[in-house]
Amino acid sequence: MYPGMQQKKLMFWRYMFNGLAVGMAYALVAVGYSLVFGILRLINFSHGATYTFGAHVVLFFIGYQTNIWLALSASVLFTGILAVGTNKFALEPLRKKKSPPIASLITTIGVSYIIQNLLMVFMGSERKSFPNMLDIPKLDLSGLPITEPQFFLFTISFALFIILTLIVHKTSIGLAMRAVEQNTKAAHLMGINVNQVITFTFFLGGASAAIAGVLMAGYYQLVYPTMGFLIGMKAFTAAILGGIGVMHGAFAGGLIVGLAESFASGYIGGTYRDAFAFIILIIILIIKPTGLFGKKTITKV
Amino acid sequence: MLSVKGLHTHYGKIHALKGVDLEIRESEIVTLIGSNGAGKSTLLNTIIGIIPSSGGKVFFNEEEITNMPPHAIVKKRICMSPEGREVFPQLTVQENLRLGAYAIKDKKFIKGSFENVYSLFPRLKERTKQTAGTLSGGEQQMLAIGRALMSDPKLLLLDEPSLGLAPNLVLMIFKLIADINKQGVTILLIEQNANMALSIADRAYVLETGTIVLSGDAKELSKNDAVRKAYLGNT
Ligand SMILES: Nc1ncnc2c1ncn2[C@@H]1O[C@H](COP(=O)(O)OP(=O)(O)OP(=O)(O)O)[C@@H](O)[C@H]1O
Ligand SMILES: [Mg+2]
Numbered sequence: 099m100y101p102g103m104q105q106k107k108l109m110f111w112r113y114m115f116n117g118l119a120v121g122m123a124y125a126l127v128a129v130g131y132s133l134v135f136g137i138l139r140l141i142n143f144s145h146g147a148t149y150t151f152g153a154h155v156v157l158f159f160i161g162y163q164t165n166i167w168l169a170l171s172a173s174v175l176f177t178g179i180l181a182v183g184t185n186k187f188a189l190e191p192l193r194k195k196k197s198p199p200i201a202s203l204i205t206t207i208g209v210s211y212i213i214q215n216l217l218m219v220f221m222g223s224e225r226k227s228f229p230n231m232l233d234i235p236k237l238d239l240s241g242l243p244i245t246e247p248q249f250f251l252f253t254i255s256f257a258l259f260i261i262l263t264l265i266v267h268k269t270s271i272g273l274a275m276r277a278v279e280q281n282t283k284a285a286h287l288m289g290i291n292v293n294q295v296i297t298f299t300f301f302l303g304g305a306s307a308a309i310a311g312v313l314m315a316g317y318y319q320l321v322y323p324t325m326g327f328l329i330g331m332k333a334f335t336a337a338i339l340g341g342i343g344v345m346h347g348a349f350a351g352g353l354i355v356g357l358a359e360s361f362a363s364g365y366i367g368g369t370y371r372d373a374f375a376f377i378i379l380i381i382i383l384i385i386k387p388t389g390l391f392g393k394k395t396i397t398k399v
Numbered sequence: 400m401l402s403v404k405g406l407h408t409h410y411g412k413i414h415a416l417k418g419v420d421l422e423i424r425e426s427e428i429v430t431l432i433g434s435n436g437a438g439k440s441t442l443l444n445t446i447i448g449i450i451p452s453s454g455g456k457v458f459f460n461e462e463e464i465t466n467m468p469p470h471a472i473v474k475k476r477i478c479m480s481p482e483g484r485e486v487f488p489q490l491t492v493q494e495n496l497r498l499g500a501y502a503i504k505d506k507k508f509i510k511g512s513f514e515n516v517y518s519l520f521p522r523l524k525e526r527t528k529q530t531a532g533t534l535s536g537g538e539q540q541m542l543a544i545g546r547a548l549m550s551d552p553k554l555l556l557l558d559e560p561s562l563g564l565a566p567n568l569v570l571m572i573f574k575l576i577a578d579i580n581k582q583g584v585t586i587l588l589i590e591q592n593a594n595m596a597l598s599i600a601d602r603a604y605v606l607e608t609g610t611i612v613l614s615g616d617a618k619e620l621s622k623n624d625a626v627r628k629a630y631l632g633n634t
Contacts, residue, residue, distance in 0.1 A: 276490060
C-alpha cells in the first residue's frame with residue numbers, strides 16, 4: 099500500500115473517532131432538552147448555561163484543592179439543583195398562571211443569560227484552563243487513531259446515556275415520566291405527583307448537563323462562561339434532528355452532528371465546522387419535519 | 400362515604416357547577432344522569448382534584464378533601480375512569496395497568512391486582528404487550544376501567560364507561576360494574592344510557608346546568624314522568 103493511502107485512511111478514522119467522542123457528549127446534552135420537552139412541551143434554552151455552570155462548579159472546587167470526585171459530585175448536585183430551581187422559581191409560576199408557551203420559552207432564554215452573567219461576575223469572563231483531571235490508568239492506544247481523551251469522553255458519555263435510558267425505561271419514576279409525557283391528566287388520576295416528576299426530570303437534565311460540561315471542559319481543557327452557548331445550540335439541533343422527546347433520537351442526533359462536523363472540518367475546512375450541524379438540521383427537517391425518530395403528534399400544550 | 404356540599408366550579412367566567420349536593424353511602428351504586436354539558440364530568444373532575452372548586456366542600460369518610468391535589472386524593476383510594484378513556488397510547492397494556500397501582504409499593508398487592516383485573520378482562524390478558532393506542536375502543540375502555548381498579552379503590556368514579564361501545568359490549572360493561580360493586584367497591588356512575596344506569600343503580604341524581612334537580616331511589620326515578628321524558632327517550 100502507498101504511504102499516501104495509509105495516511106488518508108488514518109485521517110478518516112481520526113475524524114471518525116473525534117466525531118463519535120464529541121457527538122456522544124452532544125447526545126448527553128441533547129437528552130436534557132428531550133426529557134424536559136417530553137414532559138412540558140418546552141424547549142429549555144437555559145440548558146446550555148446549565149452545562150456551563152456544571153463545569154464552573156468543578157473549577158471552583160478544584161481551586162480549593164478539593165478531591166476531583168468530590169468536586170464532580172458537588173457539581174452534579176448543585177447543577178441539578180440549579181435546574182430544579184429554574185423550573186420552580188421561573189417556570190412553574192408561569193404554568194400556574196396558564197401563561198402562553200412563548201412566555202416560558204423566553205424565560206428560559208432569560209435564565210440562560212442570568213446564569214452566564216453570574217458566572218462572569220463570580221468566576222471571571224476570561225478563558226480558564228481546565229485541568230486534565232481524570233487521573234485514569236494509561237491505555238496503550240499507540241498506533242490507533244483514537245486518543246485517550248476521546249476514548250474516555252466517548253465511553254463515559256455512552257455509559258451515562260445508557261444509565262439515563264435505563265432510568266426512563268426500566269424504573270418506576272421513569273414510567274411515571276413517560277406517563278406524564280403521554281397524558282398528564284391521566285397521570286394525575288394514577289396518583290402520580292406530577293410536580294414531583296417534573297422536578298425529577300429537571301434534576302436529571304441538570305445533572306447530566308453537569309457531567310457533560312465537565313467532560314467537555316476536560317476534553318478541550320478550557321472553561322469560560324459562554325462555553326455552553328454553541329454546544330447548547332448543537333445539542334438542541336441534535337435533539338430536534340433525532341426527534342425530540344425520544345431517547346434514541348437524542349443518541350442518533352448527537353452522533354450525526356458530531357460526525358458531520360468532524361468530517362466537515364477535516365475535509366472542507368475548520369471554518370465550516372459550526373455551520374455544519376445547522377445545515378444538516380435544515381435538510382433533515384425539510385425531508386422529515388418530526389426528525390429521524392420523532393413521533394407524529396408533537397403539538398400538545 | 401362521599402359527601403359533596405354546595406360545590407361550585409368555574410371555568411373562567413363559565414359557572415359549571417352551581418352548588419351541587421350529593422351523598423354516596425358505602426357499597427352503593429349511585430348514578431348521575433343529565434344531558435350534555437350539564438356538568439357531570441366537571442363534578443367528577445372536581446371531586447378527584449383535577450379541577451379546582453370555587454366554593455363548597457367535599458368529604459371522604461368524614462375527612463375534608465376539597466382541593467387536595469389529585470395524587471393525594473387517589474392515595475385515599477378514590478379512583479376514576481375518565482370520559483374518553485385517556486389511556487397512555489404508547490405504553491403497553493401492562494404498563495398502563497401498572498400505573499394504575501402507581502401509589503402502591505407492595506409488590507404482592509400489585510400482583511394480586513393484576514390477577515384480579517385480568518380475570519375480569521381476559522381480553523386484556525391476551526394483549527399485555529400491545530400498546531394501548533392500538534387497542535380497539537372497547538378494549539381501551541376495559542383498560543381504563545381495569546387501570547382504575549388496580550389500586551383496589553374504595554370509591555370508583557366511572558365517566559361514561561359505555562360510550563361508543565357496541566350493544567353487546569355495553570351489556571358486558573354494565574354486568575361488570577355490578578360485579579365490581581359486589582366485590583365491595585362503591586361506585587359513582589355517569590351514563591348517557593340512563594335506562595341501563597338506573598337499572599343497576601341503587602340511587603340516582605339528575606343534574607341540569609350545574610344544579611341537582613332531582614334525586615332518589617333509582618327504581619322510583621325511572622318511573623318518574625319528567626325523567627322518562629327527558630332521559631329515557633319514552634313517555
Ligand atoms: N375546560 C373547559 N373550559 C371551559 N368550559 C368547560 C370546560 N370543560 C367543560 N366546560 C363547560 O362546562 C359545562 C359542563 O361540562 P361537562 O363536561 O362537565 O358536561 P357533561 O355533563 O360531562 O357533558 P357530556 O355529557 O357531554 O359529557 C359545559 O357547558 C362545558 O362547555
Ligand atoms: Mg362528560
